[in-house]
Amino acid sequence: MAELVGSMVVGPLLSLVKEKASSYLLDQYKVMEGMEEQHENLKVMLPAILERITAAEKQATSREAIRPWLQKLKVAAYEAIQVFDEFNYEALRRQAKKEGRYIKLGMGNRIMFRRRMGNKLCKIVRDIEALVKQMRDFRFDKQPQAQVQINYLRENDSTMVDPEIVSRSRDEEKQKIVRMLVKEQANNKDPMVVPIVGMGGLGKTTLAQLIFNDPEVKKHFHQLMKWVCVSDDFDVCNLANKICNASESNLENALQNLQRELAGKRYLLVLDDVWNKDDNKWNKLNACLKHGDVGSAILTTTRDKEIAQLMSTGEEHGIARLDNKFIKEIIEAKAFISQERKPTDLAGLVDDVVERCAGSPLAAKALGSVLRGKTSTEEWKAVISKSIAHNKDDRILPILKLSYDDLPSHMKQCFAFCAVFPKDHEIDVERLIQLWMANDFIPEQKDVRHETIGKQIFSELVSRSFFEDVKQVKGTRYGFVYWYLSTSTCKIHDLMHDVALSVMGKEVATITEKPKQSDEFLQNTCRHILLSCDEPEAVLNDSLNIRSPAIQTLLLGEDFLPTYIFLKDPRIKSLQHLAKYSSLRALRLWQTKSTILLKPKQLHLLRYLDISFSDIVALPEDISILYNLQTLNISNCWKLGRLPKGIKYMTALRHLYTHGCEELKRMPPEVGHLTSLQTLTDFVVGTGPDCSSIAELQHLNNLGGPLLLSQLENVTKAADAKQASLGNKKEIRELSLSWTGSEEEKQHCHKVLEGLEAPPGLEALRIQHYQGTSFPTWMGTLPKMVELRLFDCNKSNKLPPLGSVAALQVLHLKRLKKLESLCSGGTFFHFPNLKELTLEDLPEFDRWCEVNWVQGEQIMFPQLEKLFITNCGKVTALPGPALLGGSCCGDSKEQDERKLWSAFPVLKVLKLQCLAKFQRWGGAAEATQGQQIIFPQLEKLSIKKCPELAALPSATSQGVSFDHSDVTAWSAFPNLKKLLLEDLESFKSLGMTEATHERSQVLPRLESLRIRDCESLVEVFNVPASLKTMDLHDCPKLKSIFGELQDEPTFNQGPSAAPKLSSSAWDHLLPCLESLNIRQCESLSEVLNLPPSLREIDIWECPELRSVECCLGEFATLERLVLSECKSLASLPDGPQAYSSLRHLQITSCP
Structure with missing residues (x-):
């Protein structure tokens, strides 16, 4: 394939040489003194080559002699770039010396510099002159290079394929395989292996994804579904770890973990992109995969029919060419x-x-x-x-x-560089663009940031299908930054990765396993290296001992590995041959030593330096000589205690990541000189003369993205806060403000927060440990604020005026000890777009609004989807409801008669925990006769430690039809799927009472019921037919689960002797119940009329339990039965088919 797609891109390199050779700094600081003639000769030759380079690149595939010429020209261009970068650095050094920001490092001998660089320049000029003569013999036509223009894609451009097309195109094949997995495999003991086989690019992975995401498949394999990208490394230990989310390095232990993970579970495992032909490896893994439950299945994708035959348990599925x-x-x-x-x-x-x-x-x-x-x-x-x-x-x-x-040529460079990443690697887009910048792949464009151009290049490559699987990922591991903003990741299709590899050839080296011969992987032509394996420094040191590549990119660290591969120690301990790193432009180093291994003198051309998660305690002072450095990532260096004072001289810095440095207590002085900064994740306010005050931020108006201002107690003057001019930093989207220290140190905090007025474009604000009694008014005037988080603001009894923040979607309030209400100032706040509300540890919160509004006129949270209330001791009820309109119910006249009320018409998740006084579901309306409080969209309800709550909202006797439902809502929760009740002392009823005769219309969609520590619960009547799992723990007064059942069930009698249901009555029972778990229910005497659909029964510590009976006399699908410490249990159902499918049986301490 190398001959097929191995196009050679030289034009952008020559354009870069021309640009660097024309830099004004070279003349201004006379760094090419004595070399003027060679300099001029080169500037004359470059345009002549550039006029013909386009034709040369096009003809390289058809004229064999051109390729070697292009390769020599490419080498000469790289050497010229290196030389002119050296010249440019010398100019910057002289400029720094002139401006008084200079550290003497023995690099300033001008005579030695002139001699050394003169020799290098003369060689380059001779080489290019010879290449120009050869070029004339080729007689290329003049084709001036096109002007570099970035196509700015509009959001509504049709650049992505409609997923609906993809779904329709493979529907027939998908349905066929789904039937195989769900129907044909349902009762097979050993797992079915279905390989999808076909040539690259036909959509094997896409078809597997359609199957994996099919609702019927998800329902059938709900116990365990796993997707593993295998590629060409079929390491059994790593695959076992991936399936189990483990990090075991010992193969036998990993396989034992896998067996335990799969035991008793019907699973679906997808092994994507398999290349393994070693049957021993497959057999070893497959032996463990057989420990799953009946009906388990394995779906694989591969290009090789031989591999498909090796793995398949039947016929493989040859994927069809798309119609x-x-x-x-x-x-x-x-x-x-x-x-x-x-x-x-x-x-x-x-x-x-x-x-x-x-x-x-x-x-x-x-x-x-x-x-x-x-x-x-x-x-x-x-x-x-x-x-x-x-x-x-x-x-x-x-x-x-x-x-x-x-x-375009510059895009070819950007994409081809991605060959350095391993196949199937999730590429961080922000980091990728910064690596492009470090290697000069992004062309200059007047008045446009390189980052902006990089994003447009990436978008164009996505639209042309060079990148895929673009996702937005929240950076949860970063703590106080990236809690709102997300980072983008992407992948490259295998075939596209092959294209990039064929273009780059031996210019890239990617090592994720320690090679047997450490000196073999690195060639002299190698420029970009990714090394992520055990003992990486040994591999690198051995290779550099015999070779001298001009390395431009060196990426070392575990973060480039698939998530399921865990190395013994991928960190760097020592490096040798340090002089061979002098051409580095980008370095990612994860090291154990307390001082940085590579000295700035050796890295003076560096533009990208990432030493995050390392054990360094300080950066060397001479790091300030890295005049070209654009990106410095020292995030999560927990031991790092200080930054060098000279960092103020690194004026090329655009991105400085400092978050997660727990020992960093101050910023060095005069960081305001870094006016190119676009990213500064954590500005730590210190005290004393050797640090920057917050006022230094005033000149950093290019800052954007996330910004954390920490240790704000050290801001003692409100004028300094105002001088920081946060309002002028229009690109900031996420802002965190954090105070620490004693109460005395925070006495100026109100005026400080007033001065830190955020820019109007801010989308997310987080304030922590603020001790002012009120919040500034500017917090209520942020028109684009989507998310607000207030934590540990213990003296504030009122929120800022949020009624005018219409864009607000997420509000988190935690540990505000004096907060009493969401509304302040005697007004009613309407939250028109709020979707998520968290109230946690608010001991004085006792009302939703300070004023009483006319009930039914307006809903406070019309769009709220998630509500979490925890440890709010004075909350007695949810907000008062309003009368539901026609969008939720049927005929409006009928709904008025039924008087259905709701405060949350679209709420989907509700969690109530540790609410000592919570009693009512809807304020005064709940107590009004004939009014029914309903939650029409609620799917998950969790209630824990609410001692005064006695019941769920009671069922109404009148049905109401909902637009989205084909059932009639008898209960308050017509769409509830999961219900958890825990530690409710007064709770007596689920709302499923004896008087409710239509069992199918009580919680009609409930699938999971978990009840724990409910001391007052006596009976659970009329369990809905949709139920799949039931857990009952520590309910000491519970006597009956299902009650007495007859052929015509009445659901209104106690737990006395109950005959089994006939098969005709079976349809009225629990056709979906698969799992029953009962523990520590001391009064439970009988578990009768259990449905034959059960797969798991666990009953522990029920001393009065005498009988367990199936309504049809047998458990035909039961696979797990555990009975422990049920001392009154006398017998079990018997018969030849009673336990025909049992795989796990445990009976202990039962007579």
Whole structure:
């Protein structure tokens, strides 16, 4: 494949040489003194080459002699870039000396510098002169390079394929495999293995994802579903760890963990992209996979039919080439920005394009992306002719080559660089763009930030299908930053990764396993290295002992491995041959030593330095000589106690990550000089003359993203806070303000917070340990604020005026000891868009609003979906409800008569915990005769430690039809699926009373019921037919679960002797119940009329239990039966089929 797609990109390198050779700094500081002639000769030759380089690159695949010439030109360009970067650094050093920000390191001997650099420049000029002579012999046509322009994609551009097309295109195949997994495999003891086999790019993984996400499959395999990306490393230990979410390094222990994880569970395991042909490895893993439950299944994807046959337990599924009608839809979706305005002449050529795709959706997306933006029939026909495959056995790769060749030169560099990442690696997009910047891949554009251009390049590559699986991930591991903002990640399709590898050749080296011969992986041509294996320094030291590559990127650390691979110690302890790192532009180093291993003198060309999660205690003072450094990541260096004073001289810094440095107590002085900073994750306010005051932020108006201001108790002057000018930093989206220290140290906090007025574009605000009695008014004037978190603000009894913050969607209030109400100032606050509300540890919170509004006029939380209330001792009820409108109910006249009320018309999750006085569900309306409080959309309800709550809202006797439901809502919770009741001293009723005769309409969708520590609960009547799992723990007065049942169940009698149901009555019982778990219910005497659908029965410590009976006399599907310390239990159901499917039986301390 290297010959097929190994295009060589040299033009951007030469353009970069030209740009660096023309830098004004070279002349201003006379760093090329005595080398003027060579300098001028080079500046004359470069435009001549650039005029013909486009033609040379195009002809390289058809004229064999051109490739070696291009390779020599590429080497010369790299050497020239290195030389001019050295010149530029010397100019910056002289500039720093002139401005008084200079550390003498023995690098300032001008005579030695001139001699050394003169020799290097002369060699480059000679080499390029020879290459120019050769170029003339090739007689390339002049083709001036096109101006670099970034296509700024509009949000509504049709650059992504509609998922609905993908779903429809594979529906028939999906349904076939779903039937195999759910129906045909249902009763098989050993797991079924279904391989999906086919050539790369046909959509094997996509089909597996459709199957994995199918509702029927999720329901069938609800006990355990796992997806493992395997690729070419079929390491049994690692795969076992991945399935178990474990980190065991010993193979036997890992396999034992796997057996325990699978035991008794019907599971679905997907092994994606398998390349293993070693049957011993497969047999070892497969032996453990057989410990799952009946009906388990394994779905694999592979390109190799031999591998499919090795793993399959039956017939493999050969994935079909996608039907041409779907290929056409995909091409049109990618090629035409507007589906309504497809040019007739171009639309007529689509069928010709379809034929070139060979049924591959990947090829269709790639080819469609190439055609997007081409507006003439001539351009389309040229693309179609180029896409004809020379190798008829593989018609996809030529299209991927064409897609790559169609990229602008600078995008080719950006994408090809990604070959350094392992296959299936989740690439952090922000870090990727910073690595592009460090390697000069992003072109200059006037008045546009490199980061902005990088994002547009990434978006364009996504739209052309070079990247996929783009996701937004919340950075939860970062603590006080990235709690709101998310980071983007992406992956590269295997075939696209192969394209990148073929382009880069031996310029990249990716090592995730320690090679047997450590000196073999690294070639002299290698420029970008990723090394993530045990003892990485040994691999690197051995290789550099015999070779001298000009390394530009060195990424060392465990964070580049798949999440299921855990190394013994991937951190760096020592490095040798330090002089060989002098060409580094980007370095990721995870080290154990307290001082940084590589000295700044050796890294003076560095632009990207990431030493996060390392054990360093300080950065060296001479780090300030890294005049080119753009990104410095020292986050989560827990022992780091100080930053160098000279950091103020690193004026090229754009991104400084300092969060998670627990020992860092101050910022060095004069950080306000770093005016290029766009990211500063944690500004630690210190005391004394050797640190920066918060006023230093006034000049950092380019700051954006997340910002944490910590130790704000050290701000003693409100004027300093105001001088920080946070309001001028328009790019900040997430702001955290944190105080620590004693109460005395926080006495100025109100005026300080007033001065820290946030910019109007702020989207998320977090305030912690603030001790003012009130909040500033600016907090109620942030029109774009989506999320607000207030923690440990112990003296504030009122919230800021949030009624005007219409965009607010998430509100978290924790440990506000004096807060009494959500509303203040005698007004009623309406939260029109709030979706999530958390109230935790609010001991004085006793009312939702300070004023009484007319009940029924307005709902306080019309869009609230999640409500969590914990440890709020004075809360007695939920907010007062309003009369539901036509959107929730049927005919409005009828609903008025029924008087259905709700404070939460769209609430889905409700958790109430540690509410000492909570009694009522809806204020005064609950007590009004004839009014029914309902939660029409609630799906999950959890109630813990509410000692005064006696029952759920009682059922109404009148049914009401809901738009989204085909049942009639008899209860307050017509859509509830999960119910947890725990430690409720007064709780007596679920609302499922003896008087309710229509059992199917009581909690009609309940699937999981868990009741624990409810001392007053006596009986559980009329359990709904939809129930799947029931857990009853520590209910000492519980006597009956299902009551006495007859052929015509009445559900209104006690737990006296109950005959078994006939099969005709079975339909009225619990057809879905699969798991029953009962523990420590001392009064429970009988468990009768259990349904035969049960798979698991666990009964522990029920001393009065005398009988366990199935309503049909046998447990045909029972797989697990555990009875322990049931001392009165006399017998069990018997018969030849009573326990025919039992796999686990445990009976202890039962007579």
